[in-house]
Amino acid sequence: MREALPLFPERASTMAGSVDSLYIFLIVVSVFFSLLIAFSIIYFAIRYRRRSETERPAPVHGGLALELVWTVIPFLLTMVMFGWGASVYFELYRPPDDAMNIYVVGKQWMWKVQHLGGQREINELHIPIGRSVKLTMTSQDVIHDFFVPAFRTKADVLPGRYTNIWFKPTKPGKYHLFCAEYCGTEHSGMIGWVYVMEPAAYEVWLAGGAAGGTLASNGEKLFQSLACSNCHRPDLTGRGPNLVGVFGRPVQLEGGGTVTADENYIRESILNPAAKVVAGYQPVMPTFQGLVTEEELLQLIEYIKSLSTPPAATPAAAPTPVRRKR
């Protein structure tokens, strides 16, 4: 019977149970009040049905006490729903620090997935069980939404920005991936599968895929070929700020204000450099709008991120960027 008419999608992530519990609580409250109202109406309608055309019931005067009771009780119940819902929401939307990062680019009408090691997928996402996964996503055109019912989470995928979604799979299997923000003609065709694999199988899968090098290594090549390295030197002699160690740190801006150097800031600085200029530097960086694809942007971002990791293969760490003296 469960297979014939399921009521819940599979529970395949650490959050699925929390969301389902919240749902069941709301169902219980709703069923209670629906039945209460339904039975009251049916009972009153029968008990007090009109028996003669001349009867004139006396008005029953409302009491403040009763009004307060049925205002306060719903208020308290809704506050429980609010608090519980908000706490689940915080967990759903705050990726853990140790999450592994995977990039997703949505476009009409497909999902392009980029693993850090260079593996690429179309409309499929292979991930291992038991590890937190954070997807950093952007769109090449209109607004889409990355939705995996089995993980009980979704997030809009916006053009011009990166948004995140995270989950930690708990059950191997194959789960639906849907686009959940109407995006044009083939919106209902923008679907795919998430494959959750045992760790060993996942390693095998990873090994089979990286034809073109890791994202970061490709990013390094681009950094050279696009001449970024001419201005962004690992010392203070460049016309542009030093990028070593910059990712994730606060950056002082010209004209006051600070911004955290996250994926969105790096992307904006490449495509629209004059929007947020680092304090102490001139707005001379040319724009690369139209010169880099979304995938190349991700490679550059991964490369810049790799400049922040403690060196295994990189030379002795350069000093953190200091405000350049005029």
Add this chain to the structure above:
Amino acid sequence: MVTATQATRENYLNVNYGVKSWLLTEDHKRIALMYLVAITFFFFLGGAFATLIRLELLTPQGDLVSSHTYNKLFTLHGIIMVFLFLIPAIPATLGNFLVPIMLGAKDLAFPKINLASWYVFMIGGLFTMYAMLAGGLDTGWTFYTPLSTAYSNGYVVTTGVGIFIIGFSSIMTGLNFIVTIHRMRAPGLTWFRLPLFIWSMYATSLIMVLGTPVLAVTILLLAVERLFGLGIFDPNRGGDPVLFQHLFWFYSHPAVYIMVLPAMGVVSELVCAFSRKKVFGYNFIAFSSVAIAVLGFLVWGHHLFVAGQSVYAGMIFSFLSFMVAIPSAVKVFNWTATLYRGSISYQTPMLYAFGFIGLFTIGGLTGLFLATLGLDIHVTDTYFIVAHFHYIMVGGTLMAYLGGMHYWWPKMTGRMYPEGWSKLSALIVFLGFNLTFFPQFILGYLGMPRRYHAYPEEFQVLNVMSSAGASVLAVGYLLPMVYFIWSLRYGKVAPDNPWGASGLEWQTTSPPPPENFETTPVITREPYIFDPPVPEEVKVG
């Protein structure tokens, strides 16, 4: 006892004849009927699109129409039902007809503006029809950017202009109602002696007047962006597509209260009339209407929980969304309590009122699911949402509208409809509705996204149930068309007060004379008193 002379007495329908006497009328009652004809047409047009949608969704594959056509079907279904049916339905038909009569006035404050509002409505509607016939629109009724500004090939600007024009009709109606309710109440009719229908029309008018202009400016910017490539919502040129969503929902959320508040007003009237009792907690229902109108402006962000707005904004909007639910709950409890120790009859309008209370309760409770942040993440943009809003708009507003039509039909037309058929229709509507929309809650939680032309096989059983329900529902809506029209010629002639109800509208003839009352009524006591009528009850002079 109805005499022959009563049926041929002068009333607003027979006072003069001819097309000009209707198209140039300033009589609010005739304008109400003109609106009635228009919105009925639009309702069945929107319903035709819904039929095609449900037929397509019988099978998992997209095999009835192409994707592009399907997208146009749900877009136009939404636009027509929201802007051309639900928003005007109760205010422009029942509201226009009843507001002056319930206030003891001869007409609205600005009859010419009232007539103009009908013409504006028709022009906007025709514009939208033109856009539809020319090729239609496939952006969804929500027009999200940059899909609508930079990627859609449909008639975005034309449809936008149509909706822009229709919006002015809404503003004019709201303005007229507010001024009339403030300035033209009969002697002795203080605010707390007003029927609850008037309170709800007042609250609705506040929203119409405050919210619609924001939609107008949003559509204007959308059109300008699309025509001139301005870049306001285009991220490639520094714009913000999510800003469009904020602007759009700032109107469109209060708009749903434009749709439901009048329905609640009708239900208050029906519950009182058919329990022969004053409503329990009159003040609370009146204040709840205004509270819903005000709070309704503060919750738009709950449409953007997954859209990239900050988690803190999400928390604030979630909290406020729970707050706006409370006054609605208060109303449901008060209506139920009104039945206690009442004298309840089961005539058709009351059946619709019962249906409303039950279905609105379910719809409203599922709104709590959506206000709950952790849950909304999973169910937003799925069929759960579709089910929620159809429970409110169809199970709620449409049922109340039908209840109101059945209640005031004798007053408006001077005829009774056949009670057996009307009861049967009400039952068919209730059953068909639940069969259509309840499975959609389950579909939504299972993960079926909305606006999907084709879907995975495992969702088929529930979709078939839903489509089957829709066919039953269609019958329930077609039957009243038939018997209402039949009643105009063959229905029993209606007495002044067929229901034994209270209220100024029942103190005048069915149909009313052109100036509503022979002499201006003077009000001396609270509403919903059901004493057997005595001659001195309504003082005249």
Add this chain to the structure above:
Amino acid sequence: MASGTRTLALRHQFASAEQQKDASTLGMWIFLVTEIMFFGGMFCMYTVYRSLYATAFGAGSNHLDVTLGAVSTVVLIASSFTMALAVNSAETGNRRALITNLIITILLAAGFLVTEMWEWYQLHQEHLMPGSGFRFEGPDPGHVQIFFSMYFSMTGLHASHVLIGIGLLTVTAIRAARGTFPAGYSTPIEIAGLYWHFVDLVWIFLFPLYYLVARHAAHG
């Protein structure tokens, strides 16, 4: 409102002249509230974009002609003054002065529009009109284009309201000339005046927000 107030024919739906006047005035105020919401949406958008892209907005503001803007402002405020005089003339029954003041208001309003069109023309010549012809030599052209998109949208919307106002005042002036208004019947002029003052008020917000704010926050 006793003896001095004569009225046009009392419309049938009203019980008294006072009720008719009250209703008309309340109606116009509510209409103005809808206009506030209409413009308010755009003021909100301006605020959001300005707080995000202050530098680009400052750069855009530098390209607007403050002198022309100031002249427009003075002209429009003057027209509000003459409008108030017109209302006063209507109340005191001075038909001559009423028509004269209305005509001056209309002329000033037309002058405002001419100045506006001239400013737009200049901006067009400098390739600052948003769309395919937009060119901005300087940093962050995308957000500067947004500044100008908002500028043209809001001033365009305002100008259309000025144009409608001119129409309204012209009709009022013609009716006054024909003697439609009995001496002392000032309600239609008052209502037109309310509309006109509102249109002026919107400009008084637009001018500083676009022409005066953050002009020098931009580089250089």
